[in-house]
Amino acid sequence: MKSEPGRGPAPPVPDTCVPESYGPVPSDTVVAIVGPAGSGKSTTARALADRLGLLYVDSGAMYRALTWAAATAGVDPGDEPALLRLLDAADLTLRPDRGEIAVFWDGRDISAAVRTPEVEALVSAVSAHASVRELMVARQRAMGRRQGVVMEGRDIGTVVFPLASAKIYLDATLEARAERRLRQHRRRGLTVDRGEVLREVESRDRRDSERAASPLRIPPDAMVVDNSTLTLDDQLEATEAAVRRQLACRRPAAGFAEGELSSRYRVAYAIFGSMGRFHGLRVVGREHADLHGCILAPNHVSNWDPPILGAAFAGKNHIRSIAKEELFRFPLSAMMYRFLYSIPIRRNIYDAAAFDRAADILARGQNLLFFPEGMRRVYGEPGPVRNGLGLLMQRTGAPTVPIYLRGTLAPQPGGGPRAPLEVSFAPAIRLHALPVLGRRLEPRALSREIGRLFEAIYRELQERSAERHPFTDWEREAAERVRAAIMSKEARTFRSRPPL
Numbered sequence: 385m386k387s388e389p390g391r392g393p394a395p396p397v398p399d400t401c402v403p404e405s406y407g408p409v410p411s412d413t414v415v416a417i418v419g420p421a422g423s424g425k426s427t428t429a430r431a432l433a434d435r436l437g438l439l440y441v442d443s444g445a446m447y448r449a450l451t452w453a454a455a456t457a458g459v460d461p462g463d464e465p466a467l468l469r470l471l472d473a474a475d476l477t478l479r480p481d482r483g484e485i486a487v488f489w490d491g492r493d494i495s496a497a498v499r500t501p502e503v504e505a506l507v508s509a510v511s512a513h514a515s516v517r518e519l520m521v522a523r524q525r526a527m528g529r530r531q532g533v534v535m536e537g538r539d540i541g542t543v544v545f546p547l548a549s550a551k552i553y554l555d556a557t558l559e560a561r562a563e564r565r566l567r568q569h570r571r572r573g574l575t576v577d578r579g580e581v582l583r584e585v586e587s588r589d590r591r592d593s594e595r596a597a598s599p600l601r602i603p604p605d606a607m608v609v610d611n612s613t614l615t616l617d618d619q620l621e622a623t624e625a626a627v628r629r630q631l632a633c634r635r636p637a638a639g640f641a642e643g644e645l646s647s648r649y650r651v652a653y654a655i656f657g658s659m660g661r662f663h664g665l666r667v668v669g670r671e672h673a674d675l676h677g678c679i680l681a682p683n684h685v686s687n688w689d690p691p692i693l694g695a696a697f698a699g700k701n702h703i704r705s706i707a708k709e710e711l712f713r714f715p716l717s718a719m720m721y722r723f724l725y726s727i728p729i730r731r732n733i734y735d736a737a738a739f740d741r742a743a744d745i746l747a748r749g750q751n752l753l754f755f756p757e758g759m760r761r762v763y764g765e766p767g768p769v770r771n772g773l774g775l776l777m778q779r780t781g782a783p784t785v786p787i788y789l790r791g792t793l794a795p796q797p798g799g800g801p802r803a804p805l806e807v808s809f810a811p812a813i814r815l816h817a818l819p820v821l822g823r824r825l826e827p828r829a830l831s832r833e834i835g836r837l838f839e840a841i842y843r844e845l846q847e848r849s850a851e852r853h854p855f856t857d858w859e860r861e862a863a864e865r866v867r868a869a870i871m872s873k874e875a876r877t878f879r880s881r882p883p884l
């Protein structure tokens with residue numbers, strides 16, 4: 385292993401997250417604003433949209449509108465099918481109106497009606513239905529695809545836009561939030577008791593974070609802005625700076641410096657590259673992997689995945705991989721994996737030595753290929769993501785590039801009609817919320833949150849790929865062909881162990 389790359393001192397890892405200037409914001413920017421009740425989401429989102437030249441969308445107003453429509457039509461908030469029918473048939477539109485948002489239901493302006501206590505009392509029940517949420521989420525995504533938006537709401541950073549350009553979690557102490565609610569009530573001429581408001585906010589927090597459908601959570605990649613003691617101007621400055629910093633993080637590094645490639649890797653990339661060309665490989669977003677010391681995190685469907693990924697990556701840097709130790713037992717695969725200095729990992733225990741080596745590789749500025757699902761999964765149904773990825777990200781702080789592999793189950797020469805062979809790279813995910821989340825959650829619980837985020841990202845990348853090339857019958861049948869084998873293999877590989 386004398387020639388193993390990266391044995392020398394670690395090269396400097398350039399920080400790509402420096403905002404160059406307060407220049408123009410790309411017109412397709414999607415900013416997600418998340419936070420508990422009374423944290424100032426609406427005020428912030430509206431002002432931010434104004435500053436950044438984006439459309440402000442209040443997702444809560446959409447749930448309120450459906451609640452108003454149900455109450456008006458005499459539909460019970462618990463009657464899920466009736467709510468769905470109502471929403472499905474309606475033309476629900478949000479329009480900016482002098483800094484506010486105007487809400488229209490089939491052309492009727494209901495902006496004032498959705499803010500009444502009657503609607504307020506029923507909206508939680510309406511928004512708790514999974515199928516209602518699904519339809520709302522589809523409409524919210526469509527808005528974000530049409531144009532750049534600042535969208536607020538509890539699930540915007542995790543479910544609606546897991547790949548939002550920037551995510552902000554607004555936070556404030558319980559007391560500060562209760563104080564704001566109290567002032568709001570007083571402005572409306574209501575006399576209320578401070579203790580009562582405090583208890584109300586506290587119980588809403590509990591309901592919000594414990595409910596089954598899209599509970600309130602801090603997206604692990606959000607920047608947390610605590611505005612308990614900030615003036616509105618200061619908090620807007622802080623939020624805008626946080627958004628711009630995240631936009632800068634996502635911009636591919638200009639003039640990315642190529643690493644010193646070892647001869648083994650030059651040979652491997654040449655072989656993989658011609659393999660990719662032979663099979664008609666298409667690559668999307670390759671520039672997002674122009675990073676040193678990042679984790680490359682693809683979904684996993686086939687043994688073709690590593691070489692096809694190698695072809696798509698078309699090496700400016702090494703990709704060291706973590707591979708199941710079984711692969712080192714067969715002479716041919718052992719030779720190949722050793723040739724590329726892969727790290728064997730035991731999957732049915734916590735393999736501390738493998739994680740130590742992975743962390744060392746990342747610290748040296750090399751990239752690491754890691755399959756977050758831990759084994760091959762059913763084609764077209766990415767996930768679940770196991771805890772290893774989150775543990776490695778927490779430990780190393782390495783930016784992690786989600787990658788969606790499609791068509792690798794059985795590539796055909798020239799890219800045949802069965803399935804498009806496509807590798808799409810997303811911008812790197814960075815755990816901006818780690819300092820806050822690390823105080824609130826155990827490492828494993830946090831890993832689960834990170835896993836959920838990546839599961840949503842894979843689904844999103846899959847959806848985008850399906851928009852480019854709709855899924856074929858062959859692909860749908862392929863999922864059924866492999867399902868039983870994968871389920872029984874999962875039971876054998878991980879037995880009853882909790883996910884790692």
Ligand code: DC
Pocket residue numbers: 443444445447448507508511536537538539540
């Ligand atoms: O933010 P708001 O008070 O206008 O939200 C109204 C209700 O809708 C509230 O009960 C939370 C719910 N909601 C939701 O479930 N998901 C969203 N994305 C936004 C709001």
